[in-house]
Amino acid sequence: MVALVGIDGSGKTTQAIRLAAALCAAGVTARYGRNAGGRRFLGRVARKLGRDDAVSLLGRRGLLTVEAVLRWLAIARSLVTARLTGATAVMDRYTPCQLVSIRAHDGGKWLARTVRAAYAPFPRAAVIIFLDVPPEVAYHRVEQRGEDHEDIEYLNASYAAYKDVLSDAVHVDGSGDPDAVAQAVWAVVWPVVKRGLAVDAGLS
Numbered sequence: 001m002v003a004l005v006g007i008d009g010s011g012k013t014t015q016a017i018r019l020a021a022a023l024c025a026a027g028v029t030a031r032y033g034r035n036a037g038g039r040r041f042l043g044r045v046a047r048k049l050g051r052d053d054a055v056s057l058l059g060r061r062g063l064l065t066v067e068a069v070l071r072w073l074a075i076a077r078s079l080v081t082a083r084l085t086g087a088t089a090v091m092d093r094y095t096p097c098q099l100v101s102i103r104a105h106d107g108g109k110w111l112a113r114t115v116r117a118a119y120a121p122f123p124r125a126a127v128i129i130f131l132d133v134p135p136e137v138a139y140h141r142v143e144q145r146g147e148d149h150e151d152i153e154y155l156n157a158s159y160a161a162y163k164d165v166l167s168d169a170v171h172v173d174g175s176g177d178p179d180a181v182a183q184a185v186w187a188v189v190w191p192v193v194k195r196g197l198a199v200d201a202g203l204s
């Protein structure tokens, strides 16, 4: 499994879809897995219900706990589907993202411990790529997208939290044009996937 992480607007979705397609083109069965169901989803539900205040009513801790459960289910579904089909999962966000979210919200040690325990059963990714994009650049991108988006303060906080939380991720500069970023991602991922295939085939 390969995971792409980074702040909103860093290009996770764009690059994870491209990577899954490139792996398939190289003859590897790969599946894109979206770790959806977080704050934006809850925000949309709250607005549909006509309760703009529902998200804040849930409270920071409550909200993040609900978010953690939704994300846990989404990750589990993606990984189980990949496992059943013998595919390499390319995850758009993965377990470190929730710890980042908690840190960026100043969620406290208790919540971080709880969420860490909740995610403990998930396998480690063979490689985690942090798409490194300055918050101002990412903010400009999500603003163009026009949907709900995080504010610049949150992007700054989550960028700082990623730098703190991620120790074993490969940093890829995500601020260039998408083709160049896709090439940089491929250069990291392909040797790891190839090695995994060789191990699976008993060649090493």
Ligand SMILES: Cc1cn([C@H]2C[C@H](O)[C@@H](COP(=O)(O)OP(=O)(O)O)O2)c(=O)[nH]c1=O
Binding pocket: 006, 007, 008, 009, 010, 011, 012, 013, 014, 015, 141, 142, 144, 145, 176, 177, 178
């Ligand atoms: C990767 C990339 C995305 N975008 C746009 C496409 C999307 O509307 C938005 C966010 O990209 P997206 O891939 O959705 O990022 P994430 O999943 O990390 O939030 O930015 C650019 O304008 N330039 C880029 O190089």
